[in-house]
Amino acid sequence: MKAEFKKSLLAALWFMFLTFPITVVRVNTIERTVAWRWERLIWIGAATFILSFIWRRLLHRKQTGRREVSAGEVRPPSRWKQMAADPRLKGLALSAAALCFLVIPLLFSWNKTILVTNALIYVVIALGLNIVVGLAGQLVLGYVAFFAVGAYSYALLNYHFAVGFWAALPMGAALAAAFGLLLGFPVLRLRGDYLAIVTLGFGEIIRIVLENWNALSFGPSGIDNIPPPGFFGLALTLRQTHIAIYYLMVALTLLTILVVHRLQHSRIGRSWEALREDETAAQAMGIDTTGAKLSAFALGACWAGMAGVVFAAKQKFINPGNFTIWESILVLCIVVLGGMGSIAGVVLAALVLVILPEALRVFADYRWLLFGALLVLMMVFRPGGLVNARRRAYAFEPSAPEKSERP
Amino acid sequence: MNWDYLLSLFMGGLTRGSIYALIALGYTMVYGIITLINFAHGEIYMIGAFTALIAIGVLTLAGWNGTAILLIAAVAAVVYAAAYGWTLERIAYRPLRHAPRLSALISAIGMSLFLQNYVRMAQTANFLPFPNLIPEFAFLKPVAHIVRSSELVIYAVTALVMLLLTLLVRFTRMGKAMRATAQDRDMAMLSGVDVDRVISLTFVIGSAIAATGGVLIASHIGQINFYIGFLAGIKAFVAAVLGGIGSLPGAVLGGLVLGWTESFFTGYVSSDYEDVFAFLFLVGILIFRPSGLLGRKQMEKV
The missing domain is CATH 1.10.3470 (ABC transporter involved in vitamin B12 uptake, BtuC)
Structure with a gap:
């Protein structure tokens, strides 16, 4: 935890350094004034501190997630996926969406x-x-x-x-x-x-x-x-x-x-x-x-x-x-x-x-x-996008062993 | 035949070409090592120019003047551009090292878009005047209509950078590691090369060189805005491809050839279609000589 904290702190300091000239200093060459916008630096530091936690967390999850898949584990499809696979629900959703688009000019x-x-x-x-x-x-x-x-x-x-x-x-x-x-x-x-x-x-x-x-x-x-x-x-x-x-x-x-x-x-x-x-x-x-x-x-x-x-x-x-x-x-x-x-x-x-x-x-x-x-x-x-394109797949279901008619 | 005009076009082409060469070096180095076009490279060049402008503004108002400002501004630009280049690689490319090429490319485009708009929002969308801090050399007075002193500095710096880079790549340990990584990344890793470090360093060096080009051309042209990196980046990419991508002398040669042809094209044919010309040039090279002037032919690996 302490190490994580230190990493985020470093990231925050680094980004404060990085964004310092462009976000903080604004030179007006005509009026010959410099505006120092220090408050922005604080925002950037705070935001980076939090974001770097999330960034590492997500990166970690992505890497471990990949390992699980490569180990051949089969995760049961989530409820969303089950619902999406149901043709009746899908038809219902599509017709609802179509109806929405048909009535938009009447409502708005x-x-x-x-x-x-x-x-x-x-x-x-x-x-x-x-x-x-x-x-x-x-x-x-x-x-x-x-x-x-x-x-x-x-x-x-x-x-x-x-x-x-x-x-x-x-x-x-x-x-x-x-x-x-x-x-x-x-x-x-x-x-x-x-x-x-x-x-x-x-x-x-x-x-x-x-x-x-x-x-x-x-x-x-x-x-x-x-x-x-x-x-x-x-x-x-x-x-x-x-x-x-x-x-x-x-x-x-x-x-x-x-x-x-x-x-x-x-x-x-x-x-x-x-x-x-x-x-x-x-x-x-x-x-x-x-x-x-x-x-x-x-x-x-x-x-x-x-x-x-x-x-x-x-x-x-x-x-x-x-x-x-x-x-x-x-x-x-x-x-x-x-x-x-x-x-x-x-x-x-x-x-x-x-x-x-x-x-x-x-x-x-x-x-x-x-x-x-x-x-x-x-x-x-999420290189696959928000909605992953599902490819048409043909499921292979092994027949039950007692029914096998192998001689 | 107007010889002065021809000569001024030649010198103008050399100036353009030198800047294209400086940016193209970064493209070609990165491409040589991770075979990725760093789309955001032009943006690094722009950020270098902006950092320099900000430093110059602050120092001028603090009462400094002369060449000292230019040097400090150039150092600031180089340091910041290098820092941006390093961060860029860490955020947008390193997590995608094993992803499909298309992903890395889209990420690079995203980064370019992000950096452009970051500068636009934090600074301004308008053109800003960039002071010319390079003093007019007295010995150039008689030929001032052909070549300006800022152009002379551009030629000299380009030559110097090229020399230093060649020495670095040829004779240092790091250069050896870079060449090894470019040849075969896995094999380099097995031989004990810290590949991640080499890649980071490549981005740092490429960005620093681009920033040098950014400061020089901004001070020569006299104005900058957040969008300058886009077109310069594309032109420099054309230069890198023309010279043979992955080859350092190729990048410089390609930059110069593109600079000259563009300069003569705008001088004698049409300035409206200047950018069209660069793109058609690119298509032409890719069709007739995809490996470029100095590049080696690459086999498709399976």
């Missing part, structure tokens, strides 16, 4: 409905990225580029050729998928780290081109007056349009969930998972890794493209500032928090990470700081 104000629409857009994008990162294990950082492709394809097609929303939706998806392939070909041979940086570069390239190529994209001023989708030729007010877009988004989300779920358990989904676990082994087992990667890029990108079309229609105005690297990182946070490969987890995480900063303004200021910490903590303590 217009603004809140728009907020949930936003969150649903992120759900769709994150499910798309989940295909690439969560299932196929290819860390793509510039994913927002596909979102931008979708949004700009609707805006530009509409501006030049008066293409309607419903025609643009599949076109946006197809264009984004094409860009996914375009990115996929050169990076086929790259793994992990290189892939992350190259795709990050790809995202930035798209944004910089949109900002500078005025003849194509109208530059930083963006595109205005993008028409909302038409619904059966009805004349809707602005408010009704937003509610209609909300329901459209709910439908699109359901479609995404359905398709991604079916894909995950299909032949191609399994080959993605094999690719994620070990590329060399997957190749040795006869999986076409090139095809698996390209299809993951294309199928992942097309959802972002569709979400982009809806986003453009909802915002009515887009410019390159909507598609920065931060959006990519937010989506990555969603996938990581939700658990890579887990659909339910990703949906929940998207709702939490998008709605929470809007609901609590205090949280909004610290949001990126917390997201950064979240990524590190999740990787250190």
Whole structure:
């Protein structure tokens, strides 16, 4: 206990030293004054002291936990897991959730409905990225580029050729998928780290081109007056349009969930998972890794493209500032928090990470700081995400010995 | 042909290239030893520059002046950057030493995001002016439009750092341990190398070098903000890959080549697409020469 205390004390002192210049001292070069904010140092010391206890505790638990598993001990599934496995309860929960989403526009104000629409857009994008990162294990950082492709394809097609929303939706998806392939070909041979940086570069390239190529994209001023989708030729007010877009988004989300779920358990989904676990082994087992990667890029990108079309229609105005690297990182946070490969987890995480900063303004200021910490903590303590992706498993039940008919 | 313009582009490229080289050294050292791209490396560079700025501010208001401030600020920056680098490794990478690569990479991205926003919240999101403390050398007066004295200092420091680092890696016990760890971590451990210590030290050295670069370029350009580490980090990574990741001379060569090509590209073609150019350059290298200019070809181990 005494040793633990000493360790925490040391950690606290170390962090007080570490954060001293940047958090405490604030030099104002214009007024030529220095603000010393000593009270912050005390907070940091106290927080580190407590956090380091928790940190070591969790690290210890993680290590001992791993040992138990490796010893072959089988822990009985917890009550939560048993409940989650029950198909009746699962169906009930899903229909309750669906009902919740259907009544949101009736219960909440217009603004809140728009907020949930936003969150649903992120759900769709994150499910798309989940295909690439969560299932196929290819860390793509510039994913927002596909979102931008979708949004700009609707805006530009509409501006030049008066293409309607419903025609643009599949076109946006197809264009984004094409860009996914375009990115996929050169990076086929790259793994992990290189892939992350190259795709990050790809995202930035798209944004910089949109900002500078005025003849194509109208530059930083963006595109205005993008028409909302038409619904059966009805004349809707602005408010009704937003509610209609909300329901459209709910439908699109359901479609995404359905398709991604079916894909995950299909032949191609399994080959993605094999690719994620070990590329060399997957190749040795006869999986076409090139095809698996390209299809993951294309199928992942097309959802972002569709979400982009809806986003453009909802915002009515887009410019390159909507598609920065931060959006990519937010989506990555969603996938990581939700658990890579887990659909339910990703949906929940998207709702939490998008709605929470809007609901609590205090949280909004610290949001990126917390997201950064979240990524590190999740990787250190729960790399599987909050909701662990369960793989379809076939249980092997040994038959009872007296029934064995072995001669 | 305007020779002065060409020459100034050449010198500007050398300046950029030297800074890329200083940051790229950290990337390449860490990659050589634990095959991880330390995404937060650019942030360490930024933190070094901020620490220096804060030290300069406090000392100036306390009535100091001249080169003494610069030296103290540079030392503070190097010490703090090294401390941050060490802590970063302890928190974000050491617990993940045996985890899949993807986890370590995501953790690194998280750390980069965290450090950026930590500085943004604790200091400011605006650009801050960074005083130029390097005196203008009298003998440079006639060529002032081509090369400034701060650039001359950058070249000299880069060369010195490169020399010291080479000596360290070639001739000291620690350098030997580092080379051994880079070659085969398990075997090094069996031969009695304290691998954890070597890795920590690698982060410390890499961070200190990055901070040196941070202070020099901040004082040359004259302003900093919390976001400078991001792009510089990526460019330096491109430099490290170009030179052959894992190779120290490669990092410097890659930095210089990238600096020059970028400088000439912006000078003669277009400055709007400067960053696009760096990324396309990276894609090009990775496709046509993934092992870089000086790197060895690596076999895929199973």
